[in-house]
Amino acid sequence: MIWTAKLIKHREENRIAVQFEKNSALINRIKEFEDARWSTKKSVWHLPDTHENRDHFKIIQYENTIPSVEGIEQMHKFNQWLSSKRYSPNTIKTYTEALKSFLVFYREKSIKDITNDDIIIYNNEYLLKKKLSASYQNQIVNAIKLYFRTVQETKIDVEKIHRPKREKILPNVLSKQEIKSILDAHSNLKHKAMLSIIYSCGLRRSELLNLKLIDIDSKRYIVNIRQAKGKKDRITPLSLKILELLREYYKVHKPVKYLFEGIELGTIYSEQSLQSVLKQALEKAKIKKPVTLHWLRHSYATHLLESGTDLRYIQELLGHNSSRTTEIYTHVSTKSLQQIKSPFDDL
Incomplete structure (x- = not known):
């Protein structure tokens, strides 16, 4: 099967667009996928953005760069809250980007259903797998703790969110x-x-x-x-x-x-x-x-x-x-x- 696949946003929904030459056998094959649709405007077939579909069409990157619609709304609210508290522009950018990374990872899950166990999974399956630094993980923790203190309906116990063990790094000094x-x-x-x-x-x-x-x-x-x-x-x-x-x-x-x-x-x-x-x-x-x-x-x-x-x-x-x-x-x-x-x- 000769095709190209990429991630798209279709009507505020994360989808996988699949393009191939017009062929009745291929069309029948793509129709076998659950919720496969044809977009006349984009001239592509598109499917739900699931791990199974990503694996099938060899879309290697695990994370989409766009959170869910709910995640985007919450990021905006968080940004507004940080601004109203007069956090510096650099801090606002750092915390918003850190929260975005977390919400992208859980874009298929409602924010009110995210638990402390999900944070541990994120640490292991994303931060540690990508070999990201403890200082970056600490930024994520700062953002998550601050964000979930502003959310009313949540299963997160903010006080139980743990930080990575502090690295003992000495400052660099010149003579x-x-x-x-x-x-x-x-x-x-x-x-x-x-x-x-x-x-x-x-x-x-x-x-x-x-x-x-x-x-x-x-x-x-x-x-x-x-x-x-x-x-x-x-x-x-x-x-x-x-x-x-x-x-x-x-x-x-x-x-x-x-x-x-x-x-x-x-x-x-x-x-x-x-x-x-x-x-x-x-x-x-x-x-x-x-x-x-x-x-x-x-x-x-x-x-x-x-x-x-x-x-x-x-x-x-x-x-x-x-x-x-x-x-x-x-x-x-x-x-x-x-x-x-x-x-x-x-x-």
Whole structure:
């Protein structure tokens, strides 16, 4: 049988479209499938989107990218709820996409019939089979727990939804010499200033991009970081060396609103362009490590700790809610380790 098959949406219903050359024997064969229909508009035969039909027509991907009609409606409601609670756009996108993955997996099941056992099945049959990370699984759990707290009729016991065992991953840290090589790599004043202030103030990527001219307080030597992660304001010291670099940058580029602007004045600099700035610096500095912008923030915190700064101050400077988050830098600081003498040296 020569045919092609693909997933389609027909009258708000998930279906499998099957196309083949007109042949009476083939038409009689397709009619044997339960609920097989002919679409005059699409000029295809289409069948219910079931696992059996997918297997028969060798549609390999397990998940459709579209939830059920009910799932789409619930995603919209969840999105609206998150917006009304003033979650950040990034969090809304992350949680909505995470919920979508779960609802796509159970698109043939009514949401009110989903149980805690179904979540365990999803973890095993989808997340673990696809070898997705524990951090992604944790995002899914966050989204599911938050969503089912907003649903009235449900069989889910939110408090019994378990999280994956926390991975103990240490932050990636660069040496001061590596940092210097990266910051000195660019001759472009704007690019040099962007990377320098990320490291010197321990900024997140979004915090740098959203900095405005009024956030630089040159009289008090501080940077005001407004409505950062967790919708919190904080301040961080502005070194005299960075202030001089920013003044030099301002004379050349003259931004009007944001500290670092896009091609058009007054527009925010793009995340992709900032990533490219770092990539170019790494190439010029001939650093082969898979460095990300967040490595600069990790390095800032670790270097502060190694220079004797109290952990409580570092917590405030980074904007961490919990001291436990900041304490992880004690595991990557080499100050104490360098004082330990290896027994190998005595052999």
